[in-house]
Amino acid sequence: MTGDGRAKGRNGWHKGNIEELPSGRFRWRVWVTYPDGTRERRQGTVRTKTEAQRAIITAQKEAQEGVRPVSDRLTVGEMVTEYMAAKAGSWAPRTLWNNEKLYQRHVSPHLAHLKAAGVTPRALRAYFEGLNEKRPDPATGKTRPPLGDSAQRQIHVLLTGAYKRAIGDGLLRENPAQHARPVKAAKAGLAKVKAFTPEELGRFIGAALEDRWALPLAFLAYTGLRIGEALALTWADLQEDTKAPGVSFVTVSKTRSEFEGKAYTGKPKTAAGVRRVYLPGEARQIVEDMRRRVGIEARASGYQGEGLAPHAPIFPSVDGRPMRQDTARHTMRRTCETAGVPLLSPHALRHSVATFHLSQGRDVVTVAAHLGHAQTSTTLNTYAHALPDRLRGMTLDLATLRGETAKEEGQAEAAVPRLARKLGGRGRKGGPRRG
Structure with a gap:
């Protein structure tokens, strides 16, 4: 740290301010300029002075590339409810009602309190796997049965849309729902589609x-x-x-x-x-x-x-x-x-x-x-x-095809002696024909 309030990074001198807090952590602050000319003050707290210097360098580099910071306060609950409010005018009443019920019963108790920027694909996959099992309802205390494939797909669509909107507003950078999809009941080892014989x-x-x-x-x-x-x-x-x-x-x-x-x-x-x-x-x-x-x-x-x-x-x-x-x-x-x-x-x-x-x-x-x-x-x-019965039937078709191929091969082999007889019972040596 220099006397003029600048932090030195690996790539040279970068304007910024680093302050050691009573807790022993370091607070960093820096003004950055984006390609469109807008300026913004970036700040944060880290464990060491070196991390603070790196954070200043990273903040300036991201600003030059037009990358804005993510929100460290936006929760999944706020993100989804804001998304549903924005879509209320274009969704059919049935769709809006259905998404609200799914959110209240199956999303809010498990994800609403989490920071949206901190949710990882791995955490979402674990959440969807939990929906495939019986679980207690936090509101009523009753045991809920496994959630069906259709409802899980609707929840995934709801989360994906909410994350996309937040990314478009510059609040987030990544959409973990793109890499974490519900596991179908059949793939999870549960019952397959039910149908009559x-x-x-x-x-x-x-x-x-x-x-x-x-x-x-x-x-x-x-x-x-x-x-x-x-x-x-x-x-x-x-x-x-x-x-x-x-x-x-x-x-x-x-x-x-x-x-x-x-x-x-x-x-x-x-x-x-x-x-x-x-x-x-x-x-x-x-x-x-x-x-x-x-x-x-x-x-x-x-x-x-x-x-x-x-x-x-x-x-x-x-x-x-x-x-x-x-x-x-x-x-x-x-x-x-x-x-x-x-x-x-x-x-x-x-x-x-x-x-x-x-x-x-x-x-x-x-x-x-x-x-x-x-x-x-x-x-x-x-x-x-x-489809298994149809696949088993293919073996018969292939066997038939093999039989036809063997028959054709036999006919070809039988044609060789006939050709030899036409040539006088012996094959002609290679090389140009002599007069």
Whole structure:
């Protein structure tokens, strides 16, 4: 340290100030100038004078490169809540509500108090691994079950977006969420995607067709739609294919869900979710059965729906109001018990359809388009368990190919003696032909 208040670094003299504190630590201060001409005072405390000198040099070098300091006060809780407040105007109400609940229940108790700049990818990976296990709820003391893959992905998207915003505001430099993703249940050694076997699915459909309330579930078993997509279908969405007489399809362009006692109709999860789903004959019969039932129910006193109007739902309740998802889940339980099959969720019907199509050899691109997946990798990653039978079948094809190759090789070997006989029973020596 010199008398004029300058600290000497390895690269020469650098203006700055170093002060020894009563605690024995050293406080450093330095004014830096950024490429845009703005000036800022950088400071900090370190253990030794040498570290203070290095900090001054580093601060000036970063300023020359336009790198601004990170916030050492911003917490994960502040970062995420500010991000959600900024996105509230562009997010759908359902998305905002869902992210707030995920934050309150699964993020805040574990990460909110941490400094955002101090969270490492390793710490985030440990956090996601913890979500795959049963754990006590800090608020209620009850044991929470492992969090599902979908909810973990949403938390990862929320953290990634919050970090990106903080980096854009110059508060942080690195996004640890880019290097720490949730571990899927299948990769963590937990249960894979739950689905019915073809035999179980057949028994389920048989039971569902006997129950008016379960007809939407039978429709899911034939089409693979999400429950929210099926309940959002209206009579205007049902159309005939003009290029293929007798073929019907539904246009999936919205989804219906409920939260906090209110119903919400919005767009599908991705742009690929807007699609045309062709109906097999059995699914079309279910729709026609609903048309007949709704026509009768609409004549009853106290009916609160709009019957067969174009914008009325295809699968309403008996009184005409839109059917709720929780009603479909209760019906799912009753139908599974009647059919004598494992108790699964309505979404398992979608998994069952996708698994069946892939196991039957349908190409992944077509199945992904039918399900409304934006990427075929989503289909492959989710339903890879449906492919082992097809892989085993490839060994037979390769054996057949080997047999054909051996046959061709035998024909080639047999052709050599014939060629030798044509040449007089002996091969001709190399070299130019002599006259």
